[in-house]
Amino acid sequence: xxxxxxxxxxxxxxxxxxxxxxxxxxxxxxxxxxxxxxxxxxxxxxxxxxxxxxxxxxxxxxxxxxxxxxxxxxxxxxxxxxxxxxxxxxxxxxxxxxxxxxxxxxxxxxxxxxxxxxxxxxxxxxxxxxxxxxxxxxxxxxxxxxxxxxxxxxxxxxxxxxxxxxxxxxxxxxxxxxxxxxxxxxxxxxxxxxxxxxxxxxxxxxxxxxxxxxxxxxxxxxxxxxxxxxxxxxxxxxxxxxxxxxxxxxxxxxxxxxxxxxxxxxxxxxxxxxxxxxxxxxxxxxxxxxxxxxxxxxxxxxxxxx
Amino acid sequence: xxxxxxxxxxxxxxxxxxxxxxxxxxxxxxxxxxxxxxxxxxxxxxxxxxxxxxxxxxxxxxxxxxxxxxxxxxxxxxxxxxxxxxxxxxxxxxxxxxxxxxxxxxxxxxxxxxxxxxxxxxxxxxxxxxxxxxxxxxxxxxxxxxxxxxxxxxxxxxxxxxxxxxxxxxxxxxxxxxxxxxxxxxxxxxxxxxxxxxxxxxxxxxxxxxxxxxxxxxxxxxxxxxxxxx
Numbered sequence: 001x002x003x004x005x006x007x008x009x010x011x012x013x014x015x016x017x018x019x020x021x022x023x024x025x026x027x028x029x030x031x032x033x034x035x036x037x038x039x040x041x042x043x044x045x046x047x048x049x050x051x052x053x054x055x056x057x058x059x060x061x062x063x064x065x066x067x068x069x070x071x072x073x074x075x076x077x078x079x080x081x082x083x084x085x086x087x088x089x090x091x092x093x094x095x096x097x098x099x100x101x102x103x104x105x106x107x108x109x110x111x112x113x114x115x116x117x118x119x120x121x122x123x124x125x126x127x128x129x130x131x132x133x134x135x136x137x138x139x140x141x142x143x144x145x146x147x148x149x150x151x152x153x154x155x156x157x158x159x160x161x162x163x164x165x166x167x168x169x170x171x172x173x174x175x176x177x178x179x180x181x182x183x184x185x186x187x188x189x190x191x192x193x194x195x196x197x198x199x200x201x202x203x204x205x206x207x208x209x210x211x212x213x214x215x216x217x218x219x220x221x222x223x224x225x226x227x228x229x230x231x232x233x234x235x236x237x238x239x240x241x242x243x244x245x246x247x248x249x250x251x252x253x254x255x256x257x258x259x260x261x262x263x264x265x266x267x268x269x270x271x272x273x274x275x276x277x278x279x280x281x282x283x284x285x286x287x288x289x290x291x292x293x294x295x296x297x298x299x300x301x302x303x304x305x306x
Numbered sequence: 307x308x309x310x311x312x313x314x315x316x317x318x319x320x321x322x323x324x325x326x327x328x329x330x331x332x333x334x335x336x337x338x339x340x341x342x343x344x345x346x347x348x349x350x351x352x353x354x355x356x357x358x359x360x361x362x363x364x365x366x367x368x369x370x371x372x373x374x375x376x377x378x379x380x381x382x383x384x385x386x387x388x389x390x391x392x393x394x395x396x397x398x399x400x401x402x403x404x405x406x407x408x409x410x411x412x413x414x415x416x417x418x419x420x421x422x423x424x425x426x427x428x429x430x431x432x433x434x435x436x437x438x439x440x441x442x443x444x445x446x447x448x449x450x451x452x453x454x455x456x457x458x459x460x461x462x463x464x465x466x467x468x469x470x471x472x473x474x475x476x477x478x479x480x481x482x483x484x485x486x487x488x489x490x491x492x493x494x495x496x497x498x499x500x501x502x503x504x505x506x507x508x509x510x511x512x513x514x515x516x517x518x519x520x521x522x523x524x525x526x527x528x529x530x531x532x533x534x535x536x
Contacts, residue, residue: 017470020513048468048515053417054460057436057453060361061528062461069521091419099361105536106361109528116524118517168423170430183423209380209418216485217452218414221384225416 004038006138007179008129009080011041014070016050016089018246025290026085026246029275030131032289036147036282037139041083044073050092053213061113067096068110071126072119085131085275087164087245088212094128094171128172129179130165132244132274136188137179141195149283150305151197158203158238159189159274160229162245166207189244189274196281201236205229210248215255226252227263234267239301241271249273253295270298280305350400356441357397363437364535365429369394375421375431387411390421390431397438405438406447412439413451455483468521469513 019027034041047070049055056063071093074082084090100107101124111121129137135144166174166183174183181188186207190200208229211222229252233241243249252259253271260268271294279289286292286299286306321340326333357363373391381388388411396404405412412435421431442448459479463471515521 015470017472020470021472046516047470048521049464049471051464052460052471054457055464056362057440057457058461059529060533061531062525064361065525065528066464103361103535106533109531109533113524113528116527117521163418163420167419168430168432170422170428209416209420211416213417214414214453214456216480217456218416219485221381221414221416224384225380 004138004143006039008127008134008137010078011081011083011129011134012074012077012079013041013043014047014050014074014082014084014089014093015043016047016084016086017052018086018088018250022250023086023246023273025276025293026249026273029273029279029284029289030085032279032284033135033275033282036279037135037143039134039138041134042077042079044070044077044082047073050089052088052092056092056095061110063092064096064099064106064110065113067093068100068114068122069117069119071096072114072122074126075123076120079126081127081129083129083131083134085244086247087130087162088247090128090130091164091171094173097124097126097128098171100124130244132161132165132188132192133179133181135278136181136192141191144192144278145195148196148281150281152277152281152305153197155198155240155301155305156201156238157193157198157240157242157277158201158233158236159193159206159242160203160233160245160248161186161189161207162212162243162248163207163209165244189242192274193242193277196277198277201233201238203232203236203238205232208232210245210251212247212251215251222251223255223259223262226255227259227267230259230267230269231263233269238269240277240298241269242274242277243271244274246273256296268296270294270296270301272298272302346399346401348400350402353400353402353441354398357434357437359534360437360440361533361535362430362433362440366394366397366434366437368427369398369425369429369434370427371395372426374424374426375429378420378424380416380418380420381411381414385411385414388414390415390435393435393438394429394431397441402442402447405442409442409448409451412442412448413453415439415453452485456480456485459483465522465525467513468515468518 048066050070051063051066055066082093100110114121166172166181166186169175169183174180193200205228209225210229211225215222249271256268276289276291280302291298321342358366371391376382376389376391379390387408393412415435417432419432425431463476463479
């Protein structure tokens with residue numbers, strides 16, 4: 001096997017709530033894909049919640065300290081980069097890095113509290129990356145193509161990145177670095193999916209919001225936003241919606257019945273994490289990639305490739 | 307009165323009089339229409355100062371009111387009153403009354419970050435809007451909204467164990483708070499694949515950070531601290 005270029009150094013995975021909970025299938029399939037592609041990462045142990053998009057609205061210090069502790073843990077593992085599979089975690093870790101860089105006194109304060117907690121001071125030496133970027137910048141589409149055992153010829157897919165994968169550029173550094181995706185019209189996942197043989201349809205709602213943070217508190221709006229994502233995907237002829245955001249994935253899947261009731265039955269569409277589709281194309285069985293665990297039953301579409 | 311119908315919606319606050327006498331001369335024709343004085347008084351500079359002195363709201367002063375944030379805003383499509391540009395403008399003028407009138411809109415930001423991303427001046431618009439909302443909440447000017455209730459529930463759930471949020475704990479807490487999210491039928495449909503794949507046991511257990519008993523008091527202490535953007 002040829003040496004794989006890894007521009008990131010040692011990569012630590014921050015799993016967050018999603019990957020150890022409802023997004024388990026994302027976690028399992030990411031492990032399968034990384035093992036097949038020969039790229040390594042280590043999980044951060046004993047991590048805490050990153051605070052997502054909620055804690056920061058209630059308390060400034062809690063919104064910074066929670067992610068900062070995870071960053072400190074990653075540095076104690078000797079990592080050079082923290083990979084999140086959930087754009088929400090990616091966002092809040094990057095946000096903390098941004099504020100700690102921008103305000104030195106704030107950084108000192110956060111660091112002194114970290115020491116009180118018994119952790120090391122965070123030295124600002126980490127790069128935050130998303131799982132899509134990690135795969136794209138290490139093995140790339142060619143490396144993915146070489147591993148495909150089940151080409152998904154003729155499968156029409158719509159890649160849904162979610163809002164926080166590439167935004168805002170100040171936090172996630174998209175558009176500032178060569179290794180980062182385009183902030184408004186990302187393409188990394190498109191290219192990975194094309195490498196599987198699938199046809200990527202034009203998709204306007206790639207980075208549209210699914211109403212995630214208000215999925216409980218502002219139900220009508222989030223249903224409307226989710227319906228629009230499905231509408232755009234349907235209109236362009238997609239059979240599967242491919243996600244890289246557990247927040248959006250779970251929100252759309254659990255609301256699917258309500259959306260279908262309100263906006264029409266024809267909007268029903270199966271959702272798959274991009275790593276699940278990669279694992280499936282690499283020859284893993286649907287059970288191994290946990291495709292059977294998705295509420296929206298993607299096997300109804302994928303069974304023709306078995 | 308010959309004001310063109312097309313222009314009527316543009317001209318707001320018009321006074322029209324049947325008979326107007328200025329300096330002993332009676333005016334006629336279109337000269338009898340006046341605009342109501344719209345000078346704004348009662349600026350409260352302290353609102354701007356206080357928001358600019360928070361970590362999130364520090365960039366409020368950079369805004370030059372171009373409206374890029376608002377033109378692409380996700381929420382604006384569903385709520386015509388939702389306008390980050392206007393929120394910033396009102397906060398800088400210290401027009402608390404107008405902000406209070408907008409309280410049913412201002413909490414509805416879905417944090418999609420389009421505004422922050424697109425701002426040509428580097429205003430962290432999403433953070434600033436939350437900062438303005440927090441100002442209103444802190445001073446008791448607005449009633450608590452569902453978004454804030456959920457945010458607080460979330461923080462409470464985090465504080466219990468520190469580790470990953472348990473969907474069950476959070477779901478239970480939100481159901482208690484009155485956010486009816488799922489019918490029994492939905493739950494039953496969800497249970498099928500979850501049981502089949504064995505995911506259910508992962509959902510049941512929230513993970514607890516090992517030394518949470520030691521970390522929690524530090525976090526609570528930190529949360530009491532007022533931080534400034536320095």
